Amino acid sequence: MSRVQGKWNGWSITILILLVIGVLFSITTNPLGFILPIVILGAIFLLYKYPPSFLQGYRRTGQSHTRVKQGRSSSAAKPKTGRPRSKTVPFRVIEGGKDDNDMPKYH
Structure with missing residues (x-):
């Protein structure tokens, strides 16, 4: 006989009931603390979703005034074709000084 597990089993229902009892108890004993x-989280969400006009104006002016900084003059901006960009250095192998005879076979 195979038993199909649903979303709600005995432990889930018990925990949900205890959670509801705890929330109701905290609301009745200390409503301001709940x-x-x-209210604070709702106000933060509303300010994030619908920012005030003075913040919207600041955001728009910051986006419309983009400045481009010119780093080099026009003569220095031309690429130099005669010289390669980087040197090609060949790899070389450095011989290790570790002696394998000192190491035991099984360690």
Whole structure:
């Protein structure tokens, strides 16, 4: 007989009921301690979603005034074709000084 596991088993229902009882108890004993964080988080969300006009104006002026900084003069900006960009250095092998005879076979 195979038993199909659903979303809600006995432990899930028990934890959910205890959670609801705890939330209701905290609301009845200290309503300000429960409502105040919800109001603050709601205000932060609304300010993020719908910013005030003075913040919108600051954001738009910052985006419209983009400045381009010219780093080099026009004669120095031309690439030099006669010289390669980097030197090609061949790799060389450095012989190790570790002696394998000192090491035991099994360690």
